[in-house]
Amino acid sequence: MPRWVIWGFVILCSACSQASPFPDMQPGETGRVVNVIDGDMLVLDTGQGVRLVSIESPALYPRDREADPFAAEGARILEDLTLGRRVQLYYPGITRDRYDRALAHVLTIDGAGPETWLNAEMLKRGGAWVRLYPDTAARGDELLDLEKQARASGRGLWSTVTYRVQTAESVAQDERGFRLVEAELAEAAAIDPDEQYPPACLRSLRGASLRLSIRRDARSACQLPVGTKVLVRGYVSDGELDLTYPRHLQELTDS
Numbered sequence: 001m002p003r004w005v006i007w008g009f010v011i012l013c014s015a016c017s018q019a020s021p022f023p024d025m026q027p028g029e030t031g032r033v034v035n036v037i038d039g040d041m042l043v044l045d046t047g048q049g050v051r052l053v054s055i056e057s058p059a060l061y062p063r064d065r066e067a068d069p070f071a072a073e074g075a076r077i078l079e080d081l082t083l084g085r086r087v088q089l090y091y092p093g094i095t096r097d098r099y100d101r102a103l104a105h106v107l108t109i110d111g112a113g114p115e116t117w118l119n120a121e122m123l124k125r126g127g128a129w130v131r132l133y134p135d136t137a138a139r140g141d142e143l144l145d146l147e148k149q150a151r152a153s154g155r156g157l158w159s160t161v162t163y164r165v166q167t168a169e170s171v172a173q174d175e176r177g178f179r180l181v182e183a184e185l186a187e188a189a190a191i192d193p194d195e196q197y198p199p200a201c202l203r204s205l206r207g208a209s210l211r212l213s214i215r216r217d218a219r220s221a222c223q224l225p226v227g228t229k230v231l232v233r234g235y236v237s238d239g240e241l242d243l244t245y246p247r248h249l250q251e252l253t254d255s
Helices: 003-017 071-082 118-124 140-153 216-223
Strands: 026-038 041-044 049-052 086-091 102-108 177-188 201-205 211-214 229-237 240-243 249-251
Touching (some): 026 071, 026 102, 049 118, 071 118, 102 118, 118 140, 201 216, 211 216
Parallel strands (some): 049 102, 211 240
Antiparallel strands (some): 026 086, 041 049, 086 102, 177 201, 201 211, 229 240, 229 249
């Protein structure tokens, strides 16, 4: 057998033996990062916008308000990690949102620096928090652990007052935005019959005016007993904290 055939076979086998970093996901496009919009969105040289799934960074260009606290810093972290680098997309579920952005985990694949799982790295550096959706929630528990470590170390946005864990009693009636809230569940509250998009249920929180609005995908939380202590992540507005996904609620135990 010619030597070039043998070497070709060896190289092919070596490539085949390399395990995918995301074996549970569908490999997608590759491209070079030419622009960073904010801490969870970038643009490839193909023109494709990419939304880093399962994380969310403070909004740099929200429609009807000023930039969120730590938004510029979050965008800078992603820019430092990615600008000019070649990346590979991996899809855990649906591949596009309504704005035709790719919904992907993103891995750097060039020799310009270490191979980096960007979604995870943004959490490690405190540039983003976890936000999961049913269609793209793969590796969610791993990401939650990384966020927890960043919170415990006070990295990035977790060093600011805005994003520190709050008690339900401390959330002001006019407060708005993403929050992590510790609370004790109380009785069910009445849902406004005129509400256009009513929740699956509404729970009072002991000692607080804030209420927990539990959406359809998280409706299992409606059955949690009174007195359950929880840590909830979601958006606060109009005196309610929105729970949209089961893993956005963590039951706490006394230690």
